[in-house]
Amino acid sequence: MLELREISAGYGHAQVLRELSLSVAPGEILCLLGRNGAGKTTTMKAVMGLLPLISGSVWLDGQEISRLPPHRVPQAGLGYVPQGRRLFTGLSVAQNLEIGLRTRGSGRHVRDEVLALFPRLRERLSQRAETLSGGEQQMLAMARALCIEPKALLLDEPTEGLQPSMIDAIRQVIARLRESGVAILLVEQRVDAVLSVADRVVFIENGRNGETMSAEALRKDHSLIDRYVGI
Amino acid sequence: MDLGPYILLATLEGAVTAAVLALTAVGLSLVFGVMRVVNIAHGEFFMLGAVIAWYVANGLSGHPATGFFAALIIAPLLVGVLAMAVDMTILKRLNYDPERTIVATIGLLYILQQGALMTYGPEARPVEAPFNTRIALPWPEWGETGLSFYYPWGLSTTSYKLAVIAAAALVLLGVWGMMTRTKLGLVMRATQADREMALAFGIPVERVYAMVFGIGAGLAALAAVLIVPIQQAHYLMGADPLLLSFIVVIIGGLGSLPGTVVAAIIIGLSDGIISVFFSPTLAKILATLLVGLVLVFRPQGLFGTRAA
Numbered sequence: 001m002l003e004l005r006e007i008s009a010g011y012g013h014a015q016v017l018r019e020l021s022l023s024v025a026p027g028e029i030l031c032l033l034g035r036n037g038a039g040k041t042t043t044m045k046a047v048m049g050l051l052p053l054i055s056g057s058v059w060l061d062g063q064e065i066s067r068l069p070p071h072r073v074p075q076a077g078l079g080y081v082p083q084g085r086r087l088f089t090g091l092s093v094a095q096n097l098e099i100g101l102r103t104r105g106s107g108r109h110v111r112d113e114v115l116a117l118f119p120r121l122r123e124r125l126s127q128r129a130e131t132l133s134g135g136e137q138q139m140l141a142m143a144r145a146l147c148i149e150p151k152a153l154l155l156d157e158p159t160e161g162l163q164p165s166m167i168d169a170i171r172q173v174i175a176r177l178r179e180s181g182v183a184i185l186l187v188e189q190r191v192d193a194v195l196s197v198a199d200r201v202v203f204i205e206n207g208r209n210g211e212t213m214s215a216e217a218l219r220k221d222h223s224l225i226d227r228y229v230g231i
Numbered sequence: 232m233d234l235g236p237y238i239l240l241a242t243l244e245g246a247v248t249a250a251v252l253a254l255t256a257v258g259l260s261l262v263f264g265v266m267r268v269v270n271i272a273h274g275e276f277f278m279l280g281a282v283i284a285w286y287v288a289n290g291l292s293g294h295p296a297t298g299f300f301a302a303l304i305i306a307p308l309l310v311g312v313l314a315m316a317v318d319m320t321i322l323k324r325l326n327y328d329p330e331r332t333i334v335a336t337i338g339l340l341y342i343l344q345q346g347a348l349m350t351y352g353p354e355a356r357p358v359e360a361p362f363n364t365r366i367a368l369p370w371p372e373w374g375e376t377g378l379s380f381y382y383p384w385g386l387s388t389t390s391y392k393l394a395v396i397a398a399a400a401l402v403l404l405g406v407w408g409m410m411t412r413t414k415l416g417l418v419m420r421a422t423q424a425d426r427e428m429a430l431a432f433g434i435p436v437e438r439v440y441a442m443v444f445g446i447g448a449g450l451a452a453l454a455a456v457l458i459v460p461i462q463q464a465h466y467l468m469g470a471d472p473l474l475l476s477f478i479v480v481i482i483g484g485l486g487s488l489p490g491t492v493v494a495a496i497i498i499g500l501s502d503g504i505i506s507v508f509f510s511p512t513l514a515k516i517l518a519t520l521l522v523g524l525v526l527v528f529r530p531q532g533l534f535g536t537r538a539a
Contacts, residue, residue, distance in 0.1 A: 048431050070430040080431045088424040091417070099421050102414070103433035148432070 002152040007056030009046040034204035049073040079150030087129040100147025135166035152183040245503020250399035253495035256479040258450030264486025271336040274473025275343035280452025281464035296361035307449040314448030347466040360460035484535020
């Protein structure tokens, strides 16, 4: 279980998150929806320990991970697929996966399992990350995060800029991860993509909690999407 | 002596300069590449290496080789540890901010330089080379009987100078191997590519930074130990290696190790050849002019990549 308890965070003097709370159960996909600048990516960074919290705490499986130094947070079992992929350029596909594997000392069998999810990467192992296509880069960003065998996974706009066939492939992988019991916190601009995979949706407005509802209920009532997302 | 043997002699002198310069500049490039810190005190780590080498060589009795080889191990280690301490007590506290670390390393430059003046003194002192056999070099000549070799007067080098070139090449190969073939190198390259993502994948970035700063300074100290039997140790000797290292790193491309080595060879050889035929001052003027041209026409350097 990933739990955010009234976290506040920001950049320097600019506070972005204000006492935001949410929880994601194992095998659940929770989607954060909100306008640009509402604090979605800031939430991801704060959970990963990449931004210091002003107040509040983050818990993973009963352990308070917000007290850990940033490099210990992923070692507790938290995987991160950032917006814009942010692969280790200059390193090959295999080396990017190696960085993921060494985070928690995962064995080679984990790499084989991950490559089974993304067979196209197996053909590109020796290729430098930055020479992959956009879709392949997104696959690598996800595969790298899965190499740490995460208990919870933060996905920041995983379908951004991808063609429809690639979006389907990513969506299928996310669904399989849910089946395997990974708690997934998803940030996504594409509302249709969210509604097809998410279990629950939390709206975020000016860094504060908005309404929370099931994806099923949101499919029936689009008025909240107009109010919080504006599309 | 004809022009050909002169050029060979100048090239050999330039190769020694290039070898030592490549070691020093690779240290500077490594620090900038991984940490994005412009270390103005890099030349003083070089000077400290030479000064420690003098202390070690003079402190040990017996054959000169004993003191020299002890210095070859002790000086880079001590300087590396000192640099790691500097990283943890100063650079880390400045959060590796590019501007503030420049000011901090300028301050460090003066502290190390004046510290050396107060303890080691203003004299230039030599360290005896472990071996120094003069080797006469043959030059080919086409005569009536075909190809033959003769030994022109003055065309010679020393076994120590050849050893410096070989040792520098070996260490550079070692650095390349470390960066491309080891887990430490992988972690360093990942940190260089994206510091925040490195943290998000469990890499202790601050520990990596301390290690890189130590290795960079250790390489400068090693270069100084190699050159000190030829140049002598002096508290002001850090200025030239710093200037030339910056020239090399800018021409090669900031943070690019292959570019740094290629640029060191170009600058070292041209420095040697121009110094023999004209003057060392002209060599420095032309090197600085080359930096100006690179900055105007290819700011990312010969092997660097343009920032997005």
